[in-house]
Amino acid sequence: xxxxxxxxxxxxxxTRITREEFLQKIFQDNYEDLKTKGTLRTVRLSxxxxxxxxxxxxxxxxxxxxxxxxxxxxxxxxxxxxxxxIGLVRVTPWExxxxxxxxxxxxxxxxxxxxxxxxxxxILTGELAQVETAVKAxxxxxxxxxxxxxxxxxxS
Numbered sequence: 001x002x003x004x005x006x007x008x009x010x011x012x013x014x015t016r017i018t019r020e021e022f023l024q025k026i027f028q029d030n031y032e033d034l035k036t037k038g039t040l041r042t043v044r045l046s047x048x049x050x051x052x053x054x055x056x057x058x059x060x061x062x063x064x065x066x067x068x069x070x071x072x073x074x075x076x077x078x079x080x081x082x083x084x085x086i087g088l089v090r091v092t093p094w095e096x097x098x099x100x101x102x103x104x105x106x107x108x109x110x111x112x113x114x115x116x117x118x119x120x121x122x123i124l125t126g127e128l129a130q131v132e133t134a135v136k137a138x139x140x141x142x143x144x145x146x147x148x149x150x151x152x153x154x155x156s
Contacts, residue, residue, distance in 0.1 A: 051149040052100075052142050054090035055135050058156045059128060069123060071113045081113070085131040087124035089138055091148070094120035099146075100138045107137035 017025075024031050063082050066072060071081045087110070091097050097120045101112055110126035124134055135153055142148040 055153040056088045085128040087131040087135045089122040091120045104134035108134035110134045
């Protein structure tokens with residue numbers, strides 16, 4: 001499967017390879033020996049980069065979505081957010097979520113439903129047009145000002 005990515009402001013063709021092909025490229029001549037001895041292991045890990053890896057706007061119709069997100073407890077205790085639009089944004093490095101929240105609040109009339117600087121998650125609530133404006137402003141700021149890699153904004 002082939003695709004393309006933007007790298008250093010130019011499109012670069014990429015081809016997906018299998019795990020087996022990847023290991024052969026990494027270990028080259030030692031691959032068969034390591035494989036036979038049973039000492040070959042692969043470990044997946046995530047290295048935080050500078051990116052907005054999730055930008056999603058949704059308008060749930062079920063109360064359970066709001067309750068399971070905890071949008072009715074803590075500082076929001078007693079509030080009913082049912083029917084409000086939810087904006088989800090995730091950034092790395094995780095501390096950048098503070099900048100994302102600040103940008104969102106300055107660009108639109110939204111509320112912070114949840115913010116976690118230890119995982120980079122931000123949940124915004126408000127009217128549809130306001131949440132859209134906030135999420136777009138966050139993605140635009142991170143892309144144009146901070147030069148982060150950004151993802152498309154999805155809406156459901």
